Amino acid sequence: MQNRPQANSTALTIPELAGSYRRQLLAEAKAPKTLLAYMSALDVLCQWLTARGRTLKIDTITRADIQEFVADQLKGHKPATASNRFRSLKTFFRWAVTEGELAVSPMEGMTPPKIPETPPSVLNEQDIKALLKACSGNSFEDIRDLAIIRLFLATGCRRAEITGLTLADVDLDNQVITVTGKGSRIRAVPFGAEAVRCLDRYIRARMRHRDSRLPDLWLGHSGAMTDSGLYQVVRDRACAAGIGHVYLHQLRHTWAHRGLAKGMNEGDMMRLAGWRSRQMVSRYGASAADERAHDAYHKHDPMEGL
Numbered sequence: 001m002q003n004r005p006q007a008n009s010t011a012l013t014i015p016e017l018a019g020s021y022r023r024q025l026l027a028e029a030k031a032p033k034t035l036l037a038y039m040s041a042l043d044v045l046c047q048w049l050t051a052r053g054r055t056l057k058i059d060t061i062t063r064a065d066i067q068e069f070v071a072d073q074l075k076g077h078k079p080a081t082a083s084n085r086f087r088s089l090k091t092f093f094r095w096a097v098t099e100g101e102l103a104v105s106p107m108e109g110m111t112p113p114k115i116p117e118t119p120p121s122v123l124n125e126q127d128i129k130a131l132l133k134a135c136s137g138n139s140f141e142d143i144r145d146l147a148i149i150r151l152f153l154a155t156g157c158r159r160a161e162i163t164g165l166t167l168a169d170v171d172l173d174n175q176v177i178t179v180t181g182k183g184s185r186i187r188a189v190p191f192g193a194e195a196v197r198c199l200d201r202y203i204r205a206r207m208r209h210r211d212s213r214l215p216d217l218w219l220g221h222s223g224a225m226t227d228s229g230l231y232q233v234v235r236d237r238a239c240a241a242g243i244g245h246v247y248l249h250q251l252r253h254t255w256a257h258r259g260l261a262k263g264m265n266e267g268d269m270m271r272l273a274g275w276r277s278r279q280m281v282s283r284y285g286a287s288a289a290d291e292r293a294h295d296a297y298h299k300h301d302p303m304e305g306l
Helices: 014-027 032-051 063-076 079-098 125-133 140-155 159-163 193-206 227-241 248-261 266-273 278-299
Strands: 176-180 186-190
Touching (some): 014 032, 032 079, 125 227, 140 193, 159 176, 159 227, 248 266
Antiparallel strands (some): 176 186
16 A cells, blocks of 8 residues: 655645646736646546545645556546646646745656657648638628638638737738737738638628627627637538538648648748747648658659659
């Protein structure tokens, strides 16, 4: 039986520390989804410890507890979920050491579980054409949805970045939008002629909308559209196009694949997509790497002419 450390009478529990930790994350301007993931990992760990009759005092949690917790997570969840929770907890315990709530993190020296390489799929040219065709029409919704999908495909921006656009963020003459990415980092992202045409048409239609006074770019039936609203647009149009379920991040992967296939260099792609690591370029471009390699071979066949 495992010898558990005795709790210090002054030691706090994870729930007692959670509020301070959350305020630290807010001070670091963590994205809402990141904040939710970090705090959710703490909740899941507390539920797991409680279900096993273990104390939530921070100084009684051992390395063995974390190892058992991660193993349990791997049994019931995807490796990526277990890995994300591992990383979130490691950040929490590191913070607790910095704040003097712990002498040493129980996760010191631990490495996250490996995630099998499963590149997400991208849309092929036929799927893209079908998706765009599904938005053909002259209704406000048709014009708006075509502009939304065109902009996602033309810029590779994240859902929150496109959702958060205002009219002032769109420069049609210079063909650029200004988005706020992760960590509140602002960047300018260019887009092409087709996206300009669709956006211009949408903005004119938007002028006649009852909520046109709002600063938000995308308008729905009841004011500004949300993240969920943009997701529903792509989901419903993909269903109408007969190409199955399409999620917004798939459009970002598609942008990365097509950009690499057309010769965009990694440095430019990182700046445009708001990535700070070349690993992200590799991950987002991995979905159709074989296809690009085959195309490159046929362009540069080493045996051609022999």
